[in-house]
Each structure stands twice: as structure tokens, then as C-alpha cells.
Amino acid sequence: MLVLGIDPGLALTGWALVEGHQGGLKLRAAGCWETPAGEPEGERLLRLWESFSELVRRDRPDAVSVERLYFSRNVSTAMAVSQARGVLVCAATLARLALHEYTPNQVKQAVTGNGAAPKPQVARLVRMILGASLKGVPDDVTDACAVGICHQQAAGLRRSLSAGGVR
Amino acid sequence: MLVLGIDPGLALTGWALVEGHQGGLKLRAAGCWETPAGEPEGERLLRLWESFSELVRRDRPDAVSVERLYFSRNVSTAMAVSQARGVLVCAATLARLALHEYTPNQVKQAVTGNGAAPKPQVARLVRMILGASLKGVPDDVTDACAVGICHQQAAGLRRSLSAGGVR
Numbered sequence: 001m002l003v004l005g006i007d008p009g010l011a012l013t014g015w016a017l018v019e020g021h022q023g024g025l026k027l028r029a030a031g032c033w034e035t036p037a038g039e040p041e042g043e044r045l046l047r048l049w050e051s052f053s054e055l056v057r058r059d060r061p062d063a064v065s066v067e068r069l070y071f072s073r074n075v076s077t078a079m080a081v082s083q084a085r086g087v088l089v090c091a092a093t094l095a096r097l098a099l100h101e102y103t104p105n106q107v108k109q110a111v112t113g114n115g116a117a118p119k120p121q122v123a124r125l126v127r128m129i130l131g132a133s134l135k136g137v138p139d140d141v142t143d144a145c146a147v148g149i150c151h152q153q154a155a156g157l158r159r160s161l162s163a164g165g166v167r
Numbered sequence: 168m169l170v171l172g173i174d175p176g177l178a179l180t181g182w183a184l185v186e187g188h189q190g191g192l193k194l195r196a197a198g199c200w201e202t203p204a205g206e207p208e209g210e211r212l213l214r215l216w217e218s219f220s221e222l223v224r225r226d227r228p229d230a231v232s233v234e235r236l237y238f239s240r241n242v243s244t245a246m247a248v249s250q251a252r253g254v255l256v257c258a259a260t261l262a263r264l265a266l267h268e269y270t271p272n273q274v275k276q277a278v279t280g281n282g283a284a285p286k287p288q289v290a291r292l293v294r295m296i297l298g299a300s301l302k303g304v305p306d307d308v309t310d311a312c313a314v315g316i317c318h319q320q321a322a323g324l325r326r327s328l329s330a331g332g333v334r
Binding site: 080 | 207212215236242245246249251252253260266
């Protein structure tokens with residue numbers, strides 16, 4: 001199964017293609033979509049829509065995994081991120097991709113075993129799990145990897161539970 | 168000029184086609200797009216995208232007018248509205264429609280002459296300006312009419328200023 005993990009944002013959206021194979025998980029590709037700050041909001045959202053749709057056409061992921069948003073501090077940031085997230089969720093649904101959402105705690109729990117793990121620990125385990133150095137990549141890419149891993153693990157657990165394989 | 172005014176929301180999006188003609192403004196059509204609460208978010212956002220795109224194909228408005236969002240109270244409502252708004256702004260840009268944004272104060276100012284006008288006064292003036300009863304319609308539809316009127320007035324003012332017609 002190939003999972004597209006996404007960390008949405010208007011200026012910068014991290015994405016990661018996390019692949020399940022016999023021996024575990026590996027990173028097929030990752031990167032980020034940037035939109036120029038000077039452009040009208042609509043143009044930036046449309047770029048995001050098109051980048052997402054192009055990747056989906058090219059790499060044909062089986063599912064999309066994205067963090068559920070929680071915000072308490074900056075409402076205007078929350079609103080900008082939500083606009084970008086809405087566009088991506090809509091584009092994923094149009095592409096008939098299964099969409100899975102996880103809370104930040106569920107993501108940390110899946111990656112590190114600790115729902116309250118600090119960010120550097122999450123990043124270290126993401127690198128170990130995927131066997132990828134992820135040197136110099138923005139946090140958004142690491143976060144996209146983490147939410148992709150989270151869905152791979154949740155889906156794997158669901159499969160083994162329904163097969164009666166966990167006691 | 169035909170302006171599509173929009174009051175975005177996930178559950179209910181008000182829309183209004185406000186037409187400029189010789190004698191002033193009139194309402195060509197108005198209504199709202201509802202999305203079922205029980206459906207996944209992505210399906211709801213996609214319904215919104217499709218309703219918007221269908222109306223644009225059918226009625227070919229010249230511009231879209233939408234309120235700039237300000238929220239201070241409920242962050243989760245703000246985020247749901249922002250997702251819906253992002254989808255609509257993206258769809259308008261894809262349809263190559265000019266998109267105009269106004270603050271709530273600018274809308275009230277344009278409709279009533281008072282940027283701090285209470286809601287019932289705005290509604291009363293919307294009905295008078297458009298010569299429409301708007302009986303029994305949700306607030307979202309009246310708000311969509313108001314933001315449509317606001318852009319008609321701003322565009323009219325801009326035209327007469329550039330023609331040197333205002334002294």
C-alpha cells in the first residue's frame with residue numbers, strides 16, 4: 001500500500017509517499033509545495049490543488065493521510081491552513097482517494113509510542129522507520145512522513161485484527 | 168455586470184446573483200447550498216465545489232464577491248468555514264473569475280452607510296435595494312446579497328472615479 005501523507009499549509013505543504021513492503025516501511029518520495037506569498041490567495045490555492053492532483057495522477061497513492069487540525073493560538077494562521085486543507089481534502093475526494101485523519105497525539109503515538117513525544121524525537125524516529133536521512137528538509141516534510149507512517153501502522157493493525165492475528 | 172455574492176459555510180453556503188442595470192441593482196436569483204451533516208468532510212466540500220461550478224457554468228457571473236473572514240470566538244467554526252471558503256476561492260480562480268473580498272464593516276458601510284449597522288438594518292436595506300422580499304430565507308442568503316451589493320457599489324464607484332465623474 002502506498003500512502004500519501006500531507007501536512008497542509010498555504011505557504012508550504014509537506015508531502016510524503018510512504019510505501020509498505022515486506023520488511024516494513026520505506027519512503028518512495030517526499031517534498032513540499034510552496035506558493036508565492038505575493039500572489040492572490042485564489043491563485044495559491046489553485047496551485048496547491050494542481051500540484052496535489054498532478055502527484056496523484058503520477059504516483060497513484062492508495063490513500064491519503066492528513067492531520068486533524070487543532071489550533072488555539074493564532075486564529076488567522078488556523079484559517080489560512082484550513083483553507084489550504086479544505087482544497088486538498090476536496091481534491092482527494094474528487095480523485096476518489098480514501099482519506100484518513102489522525103490527531104497530532106495519534107501521530108506521535110504511532111511513530112514513537114508516546115502521544116506526547118517532543119518534535120525532535122518524532123523526527124528521529126521518522127528517519128529510523130523510513131531509513132531516510134531527510135537532511136535539510138523542512139519540518140513540514142517530516143510531519144508529512146509522520147502522518148503517512150501513522151496511517152500505514154493503523155491500517156496494518158486493522159488488517160491483522162480483522163485476520164484474528166493479534167492476541 | 169452580474170456579481171455572485173457568497174457567504175461561505177460547510178453546512179450552509181448562501182449565494183446571490185446581484186445584477187446591475189440602468190435603474191440600479193436587482194436580484195436575479197439567490198439560494199443556498201446545503202451539505203448533509205452526516206457525510207464525510209471531503210464529500211461535503213466536493214458537493215460545494217460542484218454546486219459552485221455548476222452555477223458558474225449556468226449563470227456566467229462576471230465577478231465573485233465574498234466576505235473576508237474575521238473570527239475571534241469559536242476557532243473550530245472558523246476552521247470549518249475556512250475550509251469551505253478555500254474550496255470556493257480555488258474553484259472561482261479555476262473558473263478565471265475575478266474575486267473580490269470585503270470586510271464585514273465594508274459590506275455594512277456599502278449597504279447602509281454605517282459600518283457598524285445592526286444585522287436587521289442591513290437585512291432591511293438589502294430588501295429595499297434589491298426590491299426583493301427575501302421572505303423566509305436563511306441569514307446566509309441575505310448576507311450573500313449584501314456582499315454582492317457591496318461589490319456592485321464599489322465597482323460602480325471605481326468606474327465613475329476613473330471617468331472623472333465624481334466631484
